[in-house]
Amino acid sequence: MTAAGFIVRNALRNKRRLSLTILSVALSLFLFVTLQTALRELTEPQTSADAALRLITRHRLSVATVLPQKYLNRIRQVPGVVAVSQFTWLGGIYQDEKNFFPQFAVDADTIFRVMTEISVDPLQVAAFAKERTACIVGIKTMERFGWKVGDRITLLSQIWNCSPELVIRGVYSGGIDESNLFFHHDYFDELMDGFGKTGAFWMRVRDEASVQPVIDAIDSSFRNSEAETKTETERAFQLGFVSMFGNIQMLIGSISTVIVFTMLLVTASTMSMAIRERMREIAVLKVIGFNGREIFGLILAESFGLAVVGGILGCGGARLLYGSVDIYSLTQGFFTKFEVTPHIFVSGLLLAGALGVFSCLAPAWASIRMSVLDGLREVD
Amino acid sequence: MPAVPFSYNVRSIRVRWRTTLATVLGVGAVVAVFVMVMSLARGLKATYVQTGDPRNLLVLRSGSTAESSSQITREELARMKYLPGIARDGEGRPYFSPEIIVLIYLDRLNAEGGANVLVRGMGEMGLAVRPGVKLMEGRMFGSGRRECVVSRGIANRFANCRIGESFSAGKADWTVVGIFEAERSAYESEIWADADEVRAAFNRDYYGSILIRPESEAAAALVTERIDSDLVLNARVLRETEYYKDQTRAAGPIQFMGGFLAAIMSIGAAFSAMNTMYAAVGARTREIGTLRVLGFKRRSIYFSFLFESVMLSGVGGVIGCLLSLPLNGVATGTFGWTTFAEIAFEFRITPELLGKGMLFALAMGVLGGLLPARFAARKPVLDALKA
Numbered sequence: 001m002t003a004a005g006f007i008v009r010n011a012l013r014n015k016r017r018l019s020l021t022i023l024s025v026a027l028s029l030f031l032f033v034t035l036q037t038a039l040r041e042l043t044e045p046q047t048s049a050d051a052a053l054r055l056i057t058r059h060r061l062s063v064a065t066v067l068p069q070k071y072l073n074r075i076r077q078v079p080g081v082v083a084v085s086q087f088t089w090l091g092g093i094y095q096d097e098k099n100f101f102p103q104f105a106v107d108a109d110t111i112f113r114v115m116t117e118i119s120v121d122p123l124q125v126a127a128f129a130k131e132r133t134a135c136i137v138g139i140k141t142m143e144r145f146g147w148k149v150g151d152r153i154t155l156l157s158q159i160w161n162c163s164p165e166l167v168i169r170g171v172y173s174g175g176i177d178e179s180n181l182f183f184h185h186d187y188f189d190e191l192m193d194g195f196g197k198t199g200a201f202w203m204r205v206r207d208e209a210s211v212q213p214v215i216d217a218i219d220s221s222f223r224n225s226e227a228e229t230k231t232e233t234e235r236a237f238q239l240g241f242v243s244m245f246g247n248i249q250m251l252i253g254s255i256s257t258v259i260v261f262t263m264l265l266v267t268a269s270t271m272s273m274a275i276r277e278r279m280r281e282i283a284v285l286k287v288i289g290f291n292g293r294e295i296f297g298l299i300l301a302e303s304f305g306l307a308v309v310g311g312i313l314g315c316g317g318a319r320l321l322y323g324s325v326d327i328y329s330l331t332q333g334f335f336t337k338f339e340v341t342p343h344i345f346v347s348g349l350l351l352a353g354a355l356g357v358f359s360c361l362a363p364a365w366a367s368i369r370m371s372v373l374d375g376l377r378e379v380d
Numbered sequence: 381m382p383a384v385p386f387s388y389n390v391r392s393i394r395v396r397w398r399t400t401l402a403t404v405l406g407v408g409a410v411v412a413v414f415v416m417v418m419s420l421a422r423g424l425k426a427t428y429v430q431t432g433d434p435r436n437l438l439v440l441r442s443g444s445t446a447e448s449s450s451q452i453t454r455e456e457l458a459r460m461k462y463l464p465g466i467a468r469d470g471e472g473r474p475y476f477s478p479e480i481i482v483l484i485y486l487d488r489l490n491a492e493g494g495a496n497v498l499v500r501g502m503g504e505m506g507l508a509v510r511p512g513v514k515l516m517e518g519r520m521f522g523s524g525r526r527e528c529v530v531s532r533g534i535a536n537r538f539a540n541c542r543i544g545e546s547f548s549a550g551k552a553d554w555t556v557v558g559i560f561e562a563e564r565s566a567y568e569s570e571i572w573a574d575a576d577e578v579r580a581a582f583n584r585d586y587y588g589s590i591l592i593r594p595e596s597e598a599a600a601a602l603v604t605e606r607i608d609s610d611l612v613l614n615a616r617v618l619r620e621t622e623y624y625k626d627q628t629r630a631a632g633p634i635q636f637m638g639g640f641l642a643a644i645m646s647i648g649a650a651f652s653a654m655n656t657m658y659a660a661v662g663a664r665t666r667e668i669g670t671l672r673v674l675g676f677k678r679r680s681i682y683f684s685f686l687f688e689s690v691m692l693s694g695v696g697g698v699i700g701c702l703l704s705l706p707l708n709g710v711a712t713g714t715f716g717w718t719t720f721a722e723i724a725f726e727f728r729i730t731p732e733l734l735g736k737g738m739l740f741a742l743a744m745g746v747l748g749g750l751l752p753a754r755f756a757a758r759k760p761v762l763d764a765l766k767a
Contacts, residue, residue, distance in 0.1 A: 017658065017659070020651045020652075020655045021651075023648075024648040024651040024652050024655075027644055027645075027647055027648040028648055038637075060485075061483075061549060064483040064496060091449075157449065158444075158445055158448075159448060161441065161449070161451055255413055255416075255417070258409050258412065258413055259413075261409065262410070262645070262648070262649070265402040265406055265409075266402055266648070266652040266655075269401075269652075272398070273399055331633075
């Protein structure tokens with residue numbers, strides 16, 4: 001009998017225990033992967049390669065403070081700026097408060113030159129640009145409400161005193177968030193009686209080298225004016241939002257720790273159960289010439305194998321599950337994506353491996369130290 | 381039917397405490413996580429539920445569901461201020477506070493970054509209509525002055541918010557002149573200043589909402605009726621408490637997370653309990669045979685092992701509850717989607733929540749114990765004795 005065969009036979013001798021243990025390890029790793037993915041989705045704003053060239057100018061005080069619309073012209077003239085669009089958060093609801101999704105009033109002629117990574121049919125863009133009340137909607141929101149191009153919708157803003165009545169002229173896909181709705185800022189201004197204000201300016205700059213000069217040029221241009229600005233990269237802007245969630249990171253981190261700790265306990269206790277019932281056999285192995293290191297190797301391999309199988313089931317299961325369900329509609333838009341990245345997957349497996357090693361240390365140590373005589377005398 | 385004495389289970393556990401301990405702690409961890417996450421949701425909800433006075437009425441623009449999106453003009457204000465039915469103080473001033481909320485960005489005290497904080501501009505009766513709020517230090521802001529009072533929570537968490545310090549927001553510098561406490565309500569996350577000063581500093585022509593204290597329940601109905609039926613007014617009336625109760629939706633995602641985590645973790649813990657119980661049954665096969673010979677019925681054996689499992693998880697539940705208790709009252713904050721500002725709240729662990737945690741633990745014990753107990757009860761006597 002080979003060593004591998006011996007280990008497998010040993011592991012399989014109590015199939016019920018084996019499967020219960022593997023399942024509990026798998027469940028724990030499933031949770032671990034879920035939490036890490038949730039944490040990543042919440043705290044690491046996903047930005048595409050394009051986003052590095054995208055800047056956002058907002059009011060220095062807060063994202064919720066508006067800027068004068070006339071800033072648009074001055075920003076447009078800053079060298080290095082390729083395209084700039086107004087970006088005003090409507091904060092509207094569709095029919096019911098539950099039906100929340102992001103909507104922005106934007107400049108129809110420039111928005112798709114700023115948001116370059118999203119793809120829309122050029123014909124639809126043209127149709128959108130022509131019509132004052134037109135809007136373009138992300139594919140996820142279209143699917144969520146079962147909308148079709150040509151449908152008319154009314155949004156009730158929770159922030160502004162207006163209710164835009166829009167007609168869907170196009171659908172976009174791609175980009176980080178496929179749930180947005182874009183409509184004409186001109187129409188928004190009209191509804192707001194010539195409001196003259198805008199939430200923020202989103203722009204695209206020519207190349208990496210222009211990022212800092214553009215930031216400096218814009219912010220210094222509005223220093224000491226009625227509304228001072230803060231310009232930052234899209235990523236920095238998103239991180240600002242994340243920090244407002246407070247210590248959610250700590251919360252999820254501590255829950256993950258508790259889970260890992262529980263897993264360790266459960267696996268270690270199973271391993272010690274498994275080893276204790278074979279004290280006699282270990283003593284026999286010693287009698288026929290196996291040394292401590294070899295016995296440790298046998299135990300380690302069994303424990304490690306068990307944990308890794310659990311790990312593959314748990315992490316792989318999470319990956320498969322989250323890959324196949326529509327997390328966007330399931331969480332009603334709370335998560336737009338829920339991707340188990342290779343990084344998270346591998347760290348789950350590593351955790352499982354480490355678990356296998358650590359959980360067998362104490363019982364293995366005890367069995368190696370045990371004298372042959374005591375072992376042979378062991379009854380149960 | 382004679383039951384197997386409980387002391388048998390207790391003593392058995394004592395003998396096998398090493399393997400049992402892991403299961404107990406596993407159940408404890410699940411209960412602790414459940415109670416902690418749920419207490420977070422509770423705390424957030426409680427903050428909103430505790431805000432507002434049941435007697436007060438809040439006036440918003442019709443169609444508006446949040447103070448931030450509501451607008452009330454000065455003309456509308458004048459129409460409402462002297463409506464009959466509004467209570468008055470000793471000097472004849474109506475309990476009527478026109479309010480406006482704006483957001484400012486403040487740096488955190490002793491930490492990186494900052495957060496949006498809600499500034500509430502209010503009329504001279506603003507404090508009087510909120511009897512739950514007490515000015516603890518300093519004085520109230522002066523009317524027509526660029527002064528403000530901050531909640532204790534804000535003073536503790538944000539820079540430049542102690543008495544005598546000042547910060548800049550809008551077109552003005554605001555000096556902190558007092559600190560208030562608001563019985564852990566949503567007001568604990570606010571800064572208060574004079575409504576007209578706030579409007580001037582932030583270029584607002586309008587007010588956002590009006591808080592009114594009617595003389596009585598009957599007067600409340602009268603005021604509501606008058607405002608609702610006035611065609612000149614584009615306003616609607618609701619109870620202040622109702623308004624804040626509606627905000628408890630914010631706790632939904634946290635609650636979902638707590639339930640999800642607890643459900644999956646508890647299955648894992650039940651597996652672990654099952655493992656332990658199967659091992660216990662296996663190790664005590666001869667004892668089971670002996671018990672049967674002594675005359676104990678299968679049913680008694682069954683319940684004895686089931687009881688043992690439930691007892692294990694019960695102990696685990698108690699440990700879990702104890703582990704979570706230190707969190708009670710710990711302050712934290714999160715982002716409020718309705719106001720776009722940070723809302724501060726405390727973890728709140730109630731006896732009811734602990735009870736739920738214990739129920740959870742016991743359920744895990746039952747789930748984990750059912751099969752092993754049946755396994756034990758079905759062992760044939762002779763085989764068991766021979767083992």
